[in-house]
Amino acid sequence: MADLGDLADPLVVVALRWADARARVDPLTGEVGTDPRGAGPGEADRCALEHGLRIAGATGARCAAVTLAPPPAEEMLRDALACGADEVLRVDVAPEDPRLPDSGAATARALARSIRAELGDPGLLLTGDHSADRGTGATPAFLAAELGCAQALGLVELSLVDGRLAGLRRLDRGRRERLAIPVPAVCSVEPAGVRLRRAGLPGTLRAREAVIPAIPAIPVASGQTGAEPPSVRAARPYRPRAKELPAPQGDDPRLRLLRLTGAHEEREPPRVVVTEDPAEAADELLAFLRDRGYLP
Amino acid sequence: MRDRAGPAAEAVTVRRPEAADFDAVVVGAGPAGSAAALELARAGHSVALVERGPFPGSKNVYGGVVYGRILDELIPDWYERMPVQRWITRRQTMLLSGDRSLTVDFRSQNWGRAPYNGATTYRAEFDSWLAGHARAAGAVLVPSTVATALLRTADGQVVGVRTDRPDGDLTARVVIACDGVNSFLGKQAGLHPDEQAAHTTLGVKETLALPRETIEERFGVTGTDGVDIEILGGTSGVPGGGFLYTNRDTVSVGLVLGLPGLAKAGLRPEEILAELKQHPSVRPLVRGAEVVEYSAHLIPEGGYRSMPRLGGNGLLLAGDSAAMCLAAGIWLEGVNFALGSGMYAGRAAANGLRSGGPAVLGEYRRLLEKSFVLADHKKLRDAPGLVLSERVQHRYPGLVCDLAEGMFTVDNPRPKPGLRRLLRRAARHNGVRMRELARDALTGLRSFG
Numbered sequence: 001m002a003d004l005g006d007l008a009d010p011l012v013v014v015a016l017r018w019a020d021a022r023a024r025v026d027p028l029t030g031e032v033g034t035d036p037r038g039a040g041p042g043e044a045d046r047c048a049l050e051h052g053l054r055i056a057g058a059t060g061a062r063c064a065a066v067t068l069a070p071p072p073a074e075e076m077l078r079d080a081l082a083c084g085a086d087e088v089l090r091v092d093v094a095p096e097d098p099r100l101p102d103s104g105a106a107t108a109r110a111l112a113r114s115i116r117a118e119l120g121d122p123g124l125l126l127t128g129d130h131s132a133d134r135g136t137g138a139t140p141a142f143l144a145a146e147l148g149c150a151q152a153l154g155l156v157e158l159s160l161v162d163g164r165l166a167g168l169r170r171l172d173r174g175r176r177e178r179l180a181i182p183v184p185a186v187c188s189v190e191p192a193g194v195r196l197r198r199a200g201l202p203g204t205l206r207a208r209e210a211v212i213p214a215i216p217a218i219p220v221a222s223g224q225t226g227a228e229p230p231s232v233r234a235a236r237p238y239r240p241r242a243k244e245l246p247a248p249q250g251d252d253p254r255l256r257l258l259r260l261t262g263a264h265e266e267r268e269p270p271r272v273v274v275t276e277d278p279a280e281a282a283d284e285l286l287a288f289l290r291d292r293g294y295l296p
Numbered sequence: 297m298r299d300r301a302g303p304a305a306e307a308v309t310v311r312r313p314e315a316a317d318f319d320a321v322v323v324g325a326g327p328a329g330s331a332a333a334l335e336l337a338r339a340g341h342s343v344a345l346v347e348r349g350p351f352p353g354s355k356n357v358y359g360g361v362v363y364g365r366i367l368d369e370l371i372p373d374w375y376e377r378m379p380v381q382r383w384i385t386r387r388q389t390m391l392l393s394g395d396r397s398l399t400v401d402f403r404s405q406n407w408g409r410a411p412y413n414g415a416t417t418y419r420a421e422f423d424s425w426l427a428g429h430a431r432a433a434g435a436v437l438v439p440s441t442v443a444t445a446l447l448r449t450a451d452g453q454v455v456g457v458r459t460d461r462p463d464g465d466l467t468a469r470v471v472i473a474c475d476g477v478n479s480f481l482g483k484q485a486g487l488h489p490d491e492q493a494a495h496t497t498l499g500v501k502e503t504l505a506l507p508r509e510t511i512e513e514r515f516g517v518t519g520t521d522g523v524d525i526e527i528l529g530g531t532s533g534v535p536g537g538g539f540l541y542t543n544r545d546t547v548s549v550g551l552v553l554g555l556p557g558l559a560k561a562g563l564r565p566e567e568i569l570a571e572l573k574q575h576p577s578v579r580p581l582v583r584g585a586e587v588v589e590y591s592a593h594l595i596p597e598g599g600y601r602s603m604p605r606l607g608g609n610g611l612l613l614a615g616d617s618a619a620m621c622l623a624a625g626i627w628l629e630g631v632n633f634a635l636g637s638g639m640y641a642g643r644a645a646a647n648g649l650r651s652g653g654p655a656v657l658g659e660y661r662r663l664l665e666k667s668f669v670l671a672d673h674k675k676l677r678d679a680p681g682l683v684l685s686e687r688v689q690h691r692y693p694g695l696v697c698d699l700a701e702g703m704f705t706v707d708n709p710r711p712k713p714g715l716r717r718l719l720r721r722a723a724r725h726n727g728v729r730m731r732e733l734a735r736d737a738l739t740g741l742r743s744f745g
Contacts, residue, residue: 035420037350037420037424038350038351038354075439199462200462200464201441201459201462201463201464204438204461205436
């Protein structure tokens with residue numbers, strides 16, 4: 001398995017998603033109102049950038065931050081430069097391609113082509129696990145497919161062990177799996193474990209003056225991204241189906257109401273665990289979770 | 297260094313830098329800061345504009361009108377490019393007493409066309425727009441950065457600011473602090489008088505969403521025309537006042553409450569605001585609206601008598617940090633004074649830098665005194681005390697409403713009472729002596745006349 005440092009020109013790319021986490025959605029029309037001033041990377045993307053900077057610093061690789069977004073996203077890339085990214089690239093959303101940037105497949109294809117053309121083949125490409133605007137989290141997998149490299153998605157830890165990439169991923173029922181990640185690879189990280197460093201003032205000032213390179217998204221021919229995006233034929237408010245519940249039994253309306261609400265039924269009351277010994281408290285919590293089937 | 301440092305209590309003593317990073321550092325990208333940075337950048341000086349929020353306007357609270365005449369000097373065609381919600385063509389002053397109200401309503405369509413008089417705007421849009429002009433002129437905007445301390449030499453000369461970023465010292469030949477009502481830099485420099493709380497009010501505001509057509513129907517306006525309503529009374533006995541302004545598809549309704557009175561009353565500002573919204577004169581205007589924002593901010597409303605010293609030793613104060621806010625009853629203005637003071641601070645600093653010395657305080661003060669900024673404050677120096685006095689706050693609204701009710705109540709077959717008799721009766725009913733009324737009228741005449 002190759003190390004990142006073994007590559008001829010090691011490159012760590014962090015793909016950042018520029019999104020407005022406070023976008024307003026009209027409940028009647030479904031129209032989305034966004035404010036570019038409040039948009040930026042999500043927490044997972046910020047963690048990805050920190051991982052990228054750390055790994056690039058430890059291996060001597062170049063670290064590049066890339067986004068597929070309109071011009072206001074330059075502020076996000078300036079922040080990445082201020083934090084220590086060696087270079088940045090903005091891939092402009094092509095107005096003639098409405099699938100960008102809301103289609104994971106199309107986004108991945110446009111990003112992969114632009115990265116290869118402008119920066120070279122990355123040894124490691126990092127992203128957040130989901131975009132902040134309720135994305136599906138599919139883009140990293142599409143990126144791995146486009147770049148033809150390994151994928152390790154949804155990591156809670158990413159580090160270098162003896163020069164090799166090692167990841168930790170959470171599984172169901174509280175289990176974890178440790179991954180030895182070969183390069184080249186695409187890794188997506190959860191917003192956990194690390195926090196993006198605070199950019200120093202000299203770097204911030206340099207980044208304010210920097211020219212942010214931008215290239216148009218390489219057009220994707222029709223049919224190359226698989227299925228065409230669904231077209232909206234009618235928009236209406238979200239009204240979930242009513243859930244059918246069996247009628248409560250009982251002659252007395254009060255009794256029926258009590259049965260419906262579950263009041264006066266026998267149940268274990270909640271309690272506060274207070275012990276002097278943290279280990280004892282942890283044991284008690286774990287026993288509780290095991291008892292209810294949350295842990296094996 | 298901590299990840300994010302809070303403001304330091306004292307200035308940091310440093311050696312005089314051999315070469316400053318910038319000619320000037322402006323702290324705060326509000327209207328005052330951006331105006332100062334714009335003026336300096338246009339004069340060819342290097343300027344850093346340090347803003348604590350992620351973008352200019354992201355931290356500001358305001359629910360008022362921007363009177364843009366001062367912008368004529370700064371951005372000549374401002375009214376064609378400024379992000380405006382509505383141009384104010386209708387101005388009302390409403391006196392509330394119990395469930396009664398008396399409203400003076402003035403409308404002028406002259407205010408709805410160039411060169412306009414005032415406009416409502418969202419500060420996130422307005423401040424970003426103004427800071428954009430400063431950036432275009434060459435100022436370097438440094439967002440998400442808090443200026444935590446002044447950098448001073450051993451002889452007291454201000455040579456820059458320390459920020460909360462790693463390696464965060466920023467040196468400059470002159471520092472202009474536009475860091476708001478709680479100006480930590482001004483306080484570190486010892487420029488602010490004690491008892492700030494006594495001269496400070498708390499502004500609270502709700503932004504309420506309503507369909508555009510509903511706003512136009514309720515407030516009697518069309519197109520881009522808007523309404524500004526200033527309210528006296530309706531503050532549950534706490535000294536202060538209220539306001540209601542129309543935006544395109546929201547209205548801003550809020551209160552300005554004196555801090556000592558609010559603390560003494562033991563009331564929560566949102567409770568007082570909820571009560572104001574239930575007043576029979578206000579409720580129909582905001583009925584059915586959805587609250588989209590609640591915000592609060594301190595306002596330096598003490599006027600001329602409570603102003604700090606405006607700078608010294610390479611430091612200038614402008615905007616709220618210099619208490620440039622006029623709260624004189626019929627005139628409630630802040631943004632235009634911030635713009636004016638910032639512009640003159642920038643101009644004085646630019647002139648000082650050009651002449652090779654940082655001694656700019658004298659010129660700054662001279663420019664302010666020659667302009668409306670200090671002239672208005674000086675002329676209206678007694679107005680804040682009068683407006684927040686117990687009589688104006690508690691007794692006169694009742695007196696005026698009693699008078700109006702007496703005049704307009706038709707109680708035939710009794711003959712109509714004379715105005716003098718009504719006035720005496722209303723004064724007696726509200727505990728106002730005619731001597732006090734005459735004295736306040738004289739004070740008002742001296743201030744406003």
